[in-house]
Amino acid sequence: MCAMKVSDMVRIQVTPSGDRAYDVVLGEGALCELPALAAGRTRVMVIHPRALRATAAAVIAELRAGAGAGVETHAFEVPDGEEAKQLRVAGACWDALGRVGFTRDDLVVGLGGGTTTDLAGFAAAGWLRGVDVIQVPTTVLGMVDAAVGGKTGIDIEAGKNLVGAFHQPLAVLCDLSTLASLPAVEVRAGLAEVVKAGFIADPRILELLEADPTGSARLPELVERSIRVKAAVVSGDPREAGRREILNYGHTLAHAIEKVENFSWRHGAAVSVGMVFAAELSRLVAGLDRATADRHRELLRAIGLPVEYRGDRWPALLDAMRVDKKTRGRRLRFVVLEALGRPRGFDDPEPGLLLAAYGSVAAGGVSATGS
Ligand SMILES: NC(=O)c1ccc[n+]([C@@H]2O[C@H](COP(=O)([O-])OP(=O)(O)OC[C@H]3O[C@@H](n4cnc5c(N)ncnc54)[C@H](O)[C@@H]3O)[C@@H](O)[C@H]2O)c1
Ligand SMILES: O=C(O)C(=O)C[C@@H](O)[C@H](O)[C@H](O)COP(=O)(O)O
Numbered sequence: 001m002c003a004m005k006v007s008d009m010v011r012i013q014v015t016p017s018g019d020r021a022y023d024v025v026l027g028e029g030a031l032c033e034l035p036a037l038a039a040g041r042t043r044v045m046v047i048h049p050r051a052l053r054a055t056a057a058a059v060i061a062e063l064r065a066g067a068g069a070g071v072e073t074h075a076f077e078v079p080d081g082e083e084a085k086q087l088r089v090a091g092a093c094w095d096a097l098g099r100v101g102f103t104r105d106d107l108v109v110g111l112g113g114g115t116t117t118d119l120a121g122f123a124a125a126g127w128l129r130g131v132d133v134i135q136v137p138t139t140v141l142g143m144v145d146a147a148v149g150g151k152t153g154i155d156i157e158a159g160k161n162l163v164g165a166f167h168q169p170l171a172v173l174c175d176l177s178t179l180a181s182l183p184a185v186e187v188r189a190g191l192a193e194v195v196k197a198g199f200i201a202d203p204r205i206l207e208l209l210e211a212d213p214t215g216s217a218r219l220p221e222l223v224e225r226s227i228r229v230k231a232a233v234v235s236g237d238p239r240e241a242g243r244r245e246i247l248n249y250g251h252t253l254a255h256a257i258e259k260v261e262n263f264s265w266r267h268g269a270a271v272s273v274g275m276v277f278a279a280e281l282s283r284l285v286a287g288l289d290r291a292t293a294d295r296h297r298e299l300l301r302a303i304g305l306p307v308e309y310r311g312d313r314w315p316a317l318l319d320a321m322r323v324d325k326k327t328r329g330r331r332l333r334f335v336v337l338e339a340l341g342r343p344r345g346f347d348d349p350e351p352g353l354l355l356a357a358y359g360s361v362a363a364g365g366v367s368a369t370g371s
């Protein structure tokens with residue numbers, strides 16, 4: 001795998017205050033940096049989904065060849081998709097680490113999409129109260145968002161990502177060649193978080209996607225720009241004491257949709273609907289101009305992402321939003337845009353305004369009493 005010519009890598013530093021700095025390495029062949037980073041460890045556990053069984057085997061072979069004879073390598077397979085982010089799967093990871101006698105100077109590698117990196121990061125955060133993890137995202141969404149910034153966690157019955165930890169990785173290796181096998185529907189899901197980065201901080205992203213909604217012509221640039229947005233935000237506020245919440249744009253409703261749909265919706269698809277809703281709320285409560293609000297729907301639709309959800313689900317969504325992490329007491333909190341690139345928090349919108357904003361995404365009109 002690493003015998004091929006490795007192109008120049010882009011390196012983006014994340015400097016979380018109070019924690020060690022690390023690089024996000026981006027480019028074709030970034031994975032080839034893993035053996036050197038793993039050298040000197042006694043054990044490496046590669047946590048990967050079923051879909052990446054062959055890639056994991058190749059990574060293990062590279063580690064055996066390049067990390068030194070003393071490194072013992074293990075692979076642990078987890079389910080594809082959101083099914084991996086469950087307590088019983090985290091428990092299975094910890095049992096696997098226990099079986100091989102994983103110690104504090106050993107290394108976990110999270111190889112896969114955002115669900116895998118969230119799970120592997122959480123497993124690493126919990127094991128012996130924290131061991132090193134290197135994240136190797138293999139989806140667009142994982143590269144531009146999930147693997148960067150140290151938010152790890154799992155879902156529980158009460159809601160999405162409700163149990164987790166902040167645990168910064170040692171490095172993030174975004175090898176663009178791993179995206180060759182990624183289905184188009186997963187690329188589109190990842191573009192939702194790219195669009196988010198565009199609206200909250202980097203409007204050039206929106207122009208690039210408007211020119212080519214598949215993103216394919218300029219994917220490396222889109223990924224790099226989005227990582228730069230995320231790296232800058234999490235460096236300033238790694239544990240979401242304040243500003244980091246802007247990365248939650250569109251997510252209050254998105255996480256509620258995911259919960260109401262029993263986690264069968266892709267995260268990126270839910271974020272797409274959530275951003276159309278948040279844009280309309282922004283228009284109603286924060287003075288966002290109509291053209292920028294409409295731009296959300298137009299771009300997300302052009303990409304092929306959903307911009308509507310069931311109108312009869314509003315009561316269930318409202319219930320789910322009450323356990324969002326931004327909620328304080330009984331006050332719901334949303335991220336809104338005052339203008340393009342100017343996000344901020346907004347507390348406790350009037351119920352009528354929330355319902356009106358939901359009207360902008362409600363297929364078949366809103367039914368406030370629900371089904
Ligand atoms: N921690 C964070 O900051 C953060 C940020 C954004 C999203 N997330 C989380 O990320 C998750 C979504 O991540 P995702 O969209 O990457 O989904 P995912 O991890 O479910 O991956 C999508 C699917 O593609 C498969 N896959 C992964 N890489 C592949 C490849 N290269 N080729 C073929 N198949 C491949 C996976 O097995 C899965 O079936 C959600 O749980 C979301 O909450 C976390
Ligand atoms: O990194 C962050 O901070 C984000 O909010 C990024 C989001 O895209 C991501 O979906 C995150 O997992 C949501 O976090 P949560 O704290 O709302 O669960």
Ligand SMILES: [Zn+2]
Nearest residue numbers: 193251267271
């Ligand atoms: Zn997200």
